[in-house]
Amino acid sequence: MPDFLDFMERATTGQILAENDYYLKVLIPNVTKVVREFGIRYDPANPVSSDDELADRLFEAAVEFVTRTGIYCGATNRVIEVGRDELLQAVENLPDGSTFGEGRDRRRFRARRPGDERPPWCHVGTGIVASSEEIATAQVEGYGGIPQASSISIPAFGRVRGMHVVGGSPLEIYATIGSVQAGRRALGRAGRPGLPILNLISSATTSMATIAGTHPDFGLRPSDGWLIDFLAEMKVDFETLNRLAFVHVTGGNVGSTALPILGGYAGGAEGTALVMTAYYLLGILLFRGAYHLTGPVHFRHGCSTTRDGLWVMSVAGRAASHNTRYPAIGLAYAAAGPCTKEYFYEAAAANLCCVASGYAGVQTVHPAKAVIEDGVTPLEALFNVEMAYAAAGVSSERASELVNRFLQKYEDIIGEAPKGKRYQECYDLRTGKPSEEYVRLHEEIKEELTQMGVSFRF
Amino acid sequence: MDKTQILENLAHAAIEGDEDLARESAEQALSNQIDPLEAVEQGLSKGMAVVGARFESGEAFLPELLMAAGAFDAAMEILQPEIEAQKKEITKLGTVLIGTVKGDVHSIGKNVVATVLGTSGFDVVDIGVDNATLDIIQEAKKAKADVIALSSLMTTTMPAQREVIEVLEEMSLRDKFLVMVGGGPVNQEWADEIGADGYGKSAVQAAEVARRLLGREG
Structure with missing residues (x-):
């Protein structure tokens, strides 16, 4: 099976092609043809798919698509070719899960199947920017306080000594190191020092900053998750490959991640599902990942919780779950922000969709499209865990019924979803507790969802 | 083929992202003495407006937009030299x-x-x-x-x-x-x-x- 350096060779010797030509002459026509050849059809009536034949066809289609399309290396303007046999062999060779964390928080992350009764891996928190170390610490401490949390994402720092962090600058190095140190300290204060950090470092936009932040003195460990992303769509550059080279040589759990754009180069729901499934295969073969993190982002709405977004999430997850042992975390972006009813409905829909479709794990649904500084609190993370546990064992058919009901609550207003509140507007900075208003809203929503048929375990 | 049909074909070529039809219709426009500026404004641009509106409303996605732009460019390769030869220019907004x-x-x-x-x-x-x-x-x-x-x-x-x-x-x-x-x-x-x-x-x-x-x- 080819290793990383074999792919580097392909990145420097493959077919040379302008990026625009790769999209117009290779990717877009291949998406159209493969979707048609394999009969992939969007089913809006069933946002959570229970169609195993479709799942298997989608997986086969993704193998065919990657074989025909390869992946584009923006740094060399060449196509990295990928062979069918090597893809299938890499899938066959996958281990039975990966191990993360230290001490009592060390655990095995294994694939799940659709309808699996085991609760999913709960990856809590978001990489949303925090305005200050104080708020970032309070957020992470709150995540650590959730007993069912299996791993966390630490926030990015938006400022260093009052200065806005600019990507590629020394401030990014300071922000990156600072965010890891603060995250680890906060986990210590929460009594969960071994809880794995799975988002690598959101503050780091460059490979240089990533590598700086992974110095052992700063707290990142090989038992954490070292998340490395594909570029939308079907593209890598040297920033991606530099990170991969570093982790492959020094050791660590590589996480492959891709957030395909629904309505972007892959087109509508069918094409996006195809590309999203293709990323699993590339994560397994090219990245040699220990886990995958994925979810579609709607081009117009910037979120994943639209009807077509949920369908894409569902069919791609089901296809991978049915055909690989690659443990994947479903990540959805909500349009609405913290302390709003709409956020809870969106998060409920995304968790049901992912858990019933066989995702091994779910991440806290990112509020307000993940674009608001301080726009995340631990109460959303807690609700996501509650929903994820409630969704375990629910059939896809039942999940689809419920998701259809949740969609009725927010679908028509998703373009004008409320931004919600920032951490300091719905949490007490001194005590780290949510406001009475937010606690009340959380309780009311759980009661309403219970009436609608959700069985919360806690 | 009459002028109306040729202009409609140019619009259709943009809407369908059909580069071959775009080239063919642009050639027909010139051979039928249609003002090349009119071919752009009353043909191609009208088709692009349809695709733009569909894209904005969510009925069309990025591939359709890019294919339409490709058809537009293909027709312009034929029309542009004639526009310049006639010492005309397309009004650019900036x-x-x-x-x-x-x-x-x-x-x-x-x-x-x-x-x-x-x-x-x-x-x-x-x-x-x-x-x-x-x-x-x-x-x-x-x-x-x-x-x-x-x-x-x-x-x-x-x-x-x-x-x-x-x-x-x-x-x-x-x-x-x-x-x-x-x-x-x-x-x-x-x-x-x-x-x-x-x-x-x-x-x-x-x-x-x-x-x-x-x-x-x-």
């Missing part, structure tokens, strides 16, 4: 220099805005991704741009949009360029805060804002 700011390698949103601007009658100079502030300004000067359009997909790269405006002020060039900002985390509030002249939530809105800023509405 020149927009567009790029993603320093530290940000995301390109899809920027590419869409560039495509919509280009097919809406602007001259577009696309400088790609991860552009240093001074490079953006130098390129804008070189292109004699009317508008600088800055894209940023990450909250951590948004400050680079502010930096472009600040450096334009430091270099006493602020009044030479209109500055528009856009991207996933960007909103009107941010545009106002950093003193940008315009913000577009979507590609079509961005084109409308650019038109308004240049006083070319309607």
